[in-house]
Amino acid sequence: MSDPAIADLMVCALADCLTSDEVCTNGAASFLPVAAIGLARRTGAPALTHIGGAVGVDPRWQELSGSTVGPAYWEGAAALLNHPHEFWPFVGAGRITTIFHRAAQIDARGNLNNSEIHGERPVRLPGGAAMGDTAALIPRVLIWSTTHDRRTFVDRVDYRTCPGYLDRPGQREALGMPGGPDRVVTDLATMDFTPEGRMRLRSLHPGVDLATVEERTGFELAMPPGEVPTTREPTPAESDLIAALDPAGYRFGEFRA
Numbered sequence: 350m351s352d353p354a355i356a357d358l359m360v361c362a363l364a365d366c367l368t369s370d371e372v373c374t375n376g377a378a379s380f381l382p383v384a385a386i387g388l389a390r391r392t393g394a395p396a397l398t399h400i401g402g403a404v405g406v407d408p409r410w411q412e413l414s415g416s417t418v419g420p421a422y423w424e425g426a427a428a429l430l431n432h433p434h435e436f437w438p439f440v441g442a443g444r445i446t447t448i449f450h451r452a453a454q455i456d457a458r459g460n461l462n463n464s465e466i467h468g469e470r471p472v473r474l475p476g477g478a479a480m481g482d483t484a485a486l487i488p489r490v491l492i493w494s495t496t497h498d499r500r501t502f503v504d505r506v507d508y509r510t511c512p513g514y515l516d517r518p519g520q521r522e523a524l525g526m527p528g529g530p531d532r533v534v535t536d537l538a539t540m541d542f543t544p545e546g547r548m549r550l551r552s553l554h555p556g557v558d559l560a561t562v563e564e565r566t567g568f569e570l571a572m573p574p575g576e577v578p579t580t581r582e583p584t585p586a587e588s589d590l591i592a593a594l595d596p597a598g599y600r601f602g603e604f605r606a
Contacts, residue, residue: 352604355536356381357591358554359493360600361583362534363449364389366491369396373447374403376478379417380600381493382449387413387594388587400445403436404429413595440486443527447489450480454506455494457548457568459513459530462506480511488528495603497535497565504568514546521546536604538562539580540570547571552580 363385367373371394375382386399387410401408401422409425423429430436439445452461453474463480466472484490490513494501513530515521521529532551533540539551549571553562559577563570583591591600 353598353601355495355554356600356604357583357588358580359495359534359536360384360388360591361587362539362580363491363493363532364392364394365581366532366534367394367397367447369394371446371489372398372400372444373449374400374445374483375417375449376480377416377418378603379449379451380413380595380603381495382491383413383417383422384591384595384600388590391590392587400430400436400439401426403432406430411594413597413599415597415599440483443486443488445487447491448483448487449491449493450484450511451493452480452511453501454503455492455501455533456503456506456513457570458515458546459490459492459533459542459548460506460509460515461492461511461513462508464508464510467507477510484511484513484530485524485526490528490530492530492533494533494535497537497562499565499567502566502568514542518545537565543571549573550577552578554580555582 359381363382367389373386390397398407400406401410402418405423405426406428407426408423410422414421450461452463454462461480463474463477465474512521512526530542533548537557538553540548541551543549550562550573553559
């Protein structure tokens with residue numbers, strides 16, 4: 350599949366994770382998730398509440414802009430939150446149910462590293478930008494990555510910027526953290542997690558075989574029972590909606606080196 354086709358498939362896969370019962374927000378450079386939020390609100394989750402740019406409550410934006418945290422996503426909002434004094438109390442009180450995250454490293458238990466790659470020549474990364482706080486306080490974490498390879502999907506992250514299911518079953522709950530990572534959507538497949546917090550293959554994208562996913566994952570994935578399903582492709586109507594939400598093609602930039 351071409352990058353544009355994969356992008357739209359990933360948008361649909363993320364949108365399929367969302368329901369009308371959720372209150373979700375996103376971080377910077379989250380074009381695929383924001384397109385998914387827009388698609389979900391126009392299809393299967395019309396009552397989904399989006400906190401646009403961590404400020405606009407239930408906005409009615411029409412198109413993606415060059416940033417996913419700016420005032421373009423406050424259009425038609427029911428209210429505007431003061432970020433330090435109102436948004437974070439929303440997070441702490443559990444009023445936001447869902448957050449999207451991606452990172453340079455993702456491990457078998459859904460922990461994320463966006464701080465530093467260790468080695469003979471360490472690589473400094475952009476940092477967490479409150480990833481650790483939101484993933485510890487918001488109960489549902491949806492992860493996406495456009496680079497499903499062994500550099501990204503590692504057995505253990507070099508630095509834990511963002512908590513997933515930590516090191517062992519029950520550890521997250523023992524620390525008082527609600528929920529945890531729920532779904533992972535990549536350019537090859539979708540994953541979820543076992544009750545013990547181990548990443549599990551959920552579906553393969555069209556044209557991708559199991560051997561390719563196993564070869565490009567730096568740990569052993571848990572397997573679903575029976576045959577692995579194929580991720581559904583966007584309908585023509587969904588493709589048209591995605592194109593209307595992102596006419597400038599910002600979502601495609603996530604696939605550029």
